[in-house]
Amino acid sequence: MIVGGGGTGGALAHDLALRGLRVTLVERGEITSGTTGRHHGLLHSGARYAVKDRESAVECIEENRILRTIAPGSFELNDGLFVALTDEEAAYEKLFFDSCEASQIPARRVGRAEALRLEPNLNPDLRCAVQVPDGTMDAMRLPLRFFATARRNGADIRPFTEVVGMSMTTPTSVDGVQVVDRASGRRYDIGADLVVNAAGPWGEKISRMGGVDVPIQPSPGILVAVRGRFANMVINRLHASGDGDIVLPQRELSVIGTSSWVTDDPDHLAVPADHVEAMFREGSAMIPSLRGARIRASWSAARPLIGERGASTGRELSRTFKCFDHEADDGVSGFVTIAGGKATTLRAMAESTADMVCRKLGVDRPCATRETELLPHTAYYA
Ligand SMILES: Cc1cc2nc3c(=O)[nH]c(=O)nc-3n(C[C@H](O)[C@H](O)[C@H](O)COP(=O)(O)OP(=O)(O)OC[C@H]3O[C@@H](n4cnc5c(N)ncnc54)[C@H](O)[C@@H]3O)c2cc1C
The missing domain is CATH 3.50.50.60 (FAD/NAD(P)-binding domain)
Known part of the structure; x- marks a missing residue:
């Protein structure tokens, strides 16, 4: 049962x-x-967890590979780009890249010019990027x-x-x-x-x-879907996991996520207005044109964390x-x-x-x- x-x-x-x-x-x-x-x-490559949560990173890349073979056709195999926007993030790149390698996650360094060629809507002030096998499901x-x-x-x-x-x-x-x-x-x-x-x-x-x-600690987060594809790859911010630092293309939408808080009651989840604003603020730091995007939907869900x-x-x-x-x-x-x-x-x-x-x-x-x-x-x- x-x-x-x-x-x-x-x-x-x-x-x-x-x-x-x-x-x-x-x-x-x-x-x-x-x-x-x-x-x-997001079909995780595990890169998001490589620095701080190695066990989860390794689980993700192993399962990412298996799911591609047992569920063909279910994913957009678009890869992910982790983009550094500040000096601090550019300095974090080495630790991030080495941690991906140590977790067996294929990672490729991408310079500023190439990143902008791959994704022309990215913030032109970006410093550098790393490409990993993220996907959309x-x-x-x-x-x-x-x-x-x-x-x-x-x-x-x-x-x-x-x-x-x-x-x-x-x-x-x-x-x-x-x-x-x-x-x-x-x-x-x-x-x-x-x-x-x-x-x-x-x-x-x-x-x-x-x-x-x-x-079990229920931990909600919000997601905001906007009309239009602002990137074809999964765009992530190259820093320790934070709010609004992933923009994911999903058919003709882009989904910005997410935030994180804790609750005792997963049946009654709010969609706080300041979290929605944070999704736009952080998302548009990576892709400036997101600021004027039209909302299709916003919602919340609770992670079942241990x-x-x-x-x-x-x-x-x-x-x-x-x-x-x-x-x-x-x-x-x-x-x-x-x-x-x-x-x-x-x-x-x-x-x-x-x-x-x-x-x-x-x-x-x-x-x-x-x-x-x-x-x-x-x-x-x-
Ligand atoms: C905002 C957010 C974004 C996320 N994004 C990603 C992502 O991009 N990629 C990724 O890999 N993971 C992501 N996750 C994590 C992922 O969604 C969860 O880890 C996963 O969906 C949990 O699945 P589950 O089957 O364990 O739980 P659930 O999907 O919640 O299933 C539990 C089920 O139990 C049912 N249930 C409850 N009580 C009863 C009852 N009394 N009797 C019968 N049934 C009952 C519920 O209705 C529910 O359907 C995200 C999570 C959140 C919150």
């Missing part, structure tokens, strides 16, 4: 179904209606390919089915979930050998239903992921949580979780998702 139909739950359903397990996934809304369907759309279509393939292999995917409690024969044993069908209002139980909590920023709430605590409550903005927390075995950690059997990570690392998160699930259920089948090409996203609706 998987709780949560974001990218993580979908990739896990696919992995477990390929290994021959009987899988049911429940999602309280439409598939990808949580954080997954609202993310920036559709936040919904990539995970839909995992759901489509999982379902073709027998997984039972139930959207609009909300978990409202755990079925527990004793206070230390989870045997399934209690759900409400949000279309009909019917309440029923679903028994399971093992329940995996893949509820992203809602993961802590689900874990409490099983009587355990997981350190970390004890009390973080200041969320930027200090790693983007890596972790599987929690609640039997080993808390003495509650039949219950596992997967948390953290990125949309880029959904397959790796699923592989680690499926390995844990198989170990616990005594199933000896290797992961096959690295080499299994996914069905197209349209197959989900077929």
